[in-house]
Amino acid sequence: MEGLVAPITNRATMADALLCSHLHPRDSNDKSKAVxxxxxxxxxxxxxxxxxxxxxxxxxxxxxxxxxxxxxxxxxxxxxxxxxxxxxxxxxxxxxxxxxxxxxxxxxxxxxxxxxxxxxxxxxxxxxxxxxxxxxxxxxxxxxxxxxxxxxxQVRELRETYNGVLLILRHFISKDKYTENHSYRVSIYASKIAAALNLGPERIEDVRAAALLHDIGKLDVSRDVLYKAARLTEEEMTEIRQHVDRGVALLEPIGGSLRRVIPIILAHHDKFDGSGYHPTSGENIPIEARIISVADVYDSLTSDRPYRKAMMPLDVREMIARGAGTEFDPAVVEAFQTVFRRGQMELPTFVTV
Structure with missing residues (x-):
């Protein structure tokens, strides 16, 4: 039993270390020691x-x-x-x-x-x-x-309970139907990209969980700000950016598997060149967050919003491809394009949850 529990504890400890390294990035040369x-x-x-x-x-x-x-x-x-x-x-x-x-x-x-x-x-x-x-x-x-x-x-039963909690949280997070559907679709897209990058089953599950909860901070963001047409004031933009930190604060008391998604949620708006919400760049950003970043943008641009119509998927793919190396991780963009060419970035019409 101890041998089975130890890996879970170690992964939670690793998540804490990853959270600290995200807040206080170190030189990328340090990572070579852990390879x-x-x-x-x-x-x-x-x-x-x-x-x-x-x-x-x-x-x-x-x-x-x-x-x-x-x-x-x-x-x-x-x-x-x-x-x-x-x-x-x-x-x-x-x-x-x-x-x-x-x-x-x-x-x-x-x-x-x-x-x-x-x-x-x-x-x-x-x-x-x-x-x-x-x-x-x-x-x-x-x-x-x-x-x-x-x-x-017992682990199987815990996993089923965990998935149920995620489902409840997803509905609780959603102040509106768009946010609920958006989180669900992002979780599917991100999981497919993660699989194309050959991530292990546990990391793919972390990607899925983080994608479902990545907008949890919007619980405290006003509905008017979320649905405002394109031009936001500086104060409103600050409020939008704060939703990431609010989401992390809400999840910090939680342990186990959900604890591992905190660094991912914290970093999912960071850009590959370091111009995002936090001063992290490149491989200092968790790979799971880099994946969700691409999936998030893809779904946002291919979905109707109150202030604009959805863009064509091909146009969004080209836009994401142009952002490789600046806004997005080139490796993740390549995996995204692979999944796109396979037709896996299209959801069945009956998936409307």
């Missing part, structure tokens, strides 16, 4: 089942070759079973334990001396040891796998 070596990234992409099989054969080789401590090596067979339980659950753990028992039985059958010792030379005694050990490892695998399955079910 993982390429061989570590390659290891993470290797199928974990192959590691379990490899570990089994390594232990079989040790059991067959190491003369003085064969019985000790038997205990090491617990490792692949525990690994399978942690990574895959009860079914894989039980099968791994069964494979371990069969492998040891085969070794003992074809090489009777492999489990021999000075103290126990009786054949039935050796097989009794194997039976007790095999039963223990099977029970261990089954119980640990069951714990994994229960934990996975």
């Amino acid at each position: 993982k070596p390429s061989f570590l990234r390659d290891l993470e992409n290797v199928n974990k089942e192959l590691w379990v099989v490899l570990l089994l054969f390594l232990l079989a080789g040790l059991l067959n070759l190491v003369v003085a401590s064969q019985r000790v090596v038997l205990g090491l067979y617990t490792l692949p079973t525990v690994m399978s339980a942690y990574l895959y659950g009860r079914r894989h753990a039980t099968l791994t334990a069964l494979a371990s028992v069969l492998l040891v039985v085969l070794l003992a059958w074809f090489n009777p001396n492999v489990l021999a010792s000075h103290e126990t030379a009786i054949v039935w005694g050796r097989w009794m040891d194997v039976t007790i050990w095999g039963g223990t490892i099977m029970i261990t695998g089954y119980l640990m796998g069951t714990l994994y399955d229960h934990t996975k079910q």
Whole structure:
């Protein structure tokens, strides 16, 4: 259980660090220290089942070759079973334990001396040891796998609850139908762009959550200001800009997954060249915020507003492309154009939530 909880805690801690770094940007050279070596990234992409099989054969080789401590090596067979339980659950753990028992039985059958010792030379005694050990490892695998399955079910239920809270917040944030629809559409567009950038499932989920809540600060912005025709006074523009900071203040007391979206909401109006709401630029802006920035502009310009009609999607695509390197991250713009060419920036007509 601790192994599963720790990553969530670490990600929340990382979000705090990201929030501080956004408010007080450091030199971009510091980021190079945090980049993982390429061989570590390659290891993470290797199928974990192959590691379990490899570990089994390594232990079989040790059991067959190491003369003085064969019985000790038997205990090491617990490792692949525990690994399978942690990574895959009860079914894989039980099968791994069964494979371990069969492998040891085969070794003992074809090489009777492999489990021999000075103290126990009786054949039935050796097989009794194997039976007790095999039963223990099977029970261990089954119980640990069951714990994994229960934990996975609890995480699934928490995720469903989390999605429900997001849905409620989205409706609560929306003072009007436009804002509600806008946040929903931005979340879909941003998720597709994030997938095109090959972000992991957790980061794509953070993008989706932040996009749904990115206008939460507008709860305190007057409706008249939001619907004002193009020319805003300096005071009104200041009020609009403050909605980002207000949204962050509303979410700061929240922990867990929602806590991770704070730096994204804080930065979603920042521009790639540093001319946005906050003095951050380039890769100092979270990639999730850079994605939402493009999706936000695309949906805003392709939707009808009280003071103007919607622009054509092709015209908006060209406008976003011209903003690459100044207003938007070029890599995000490239991913956006890829998604656009695939026709994924068009929502089905029945999606009107």
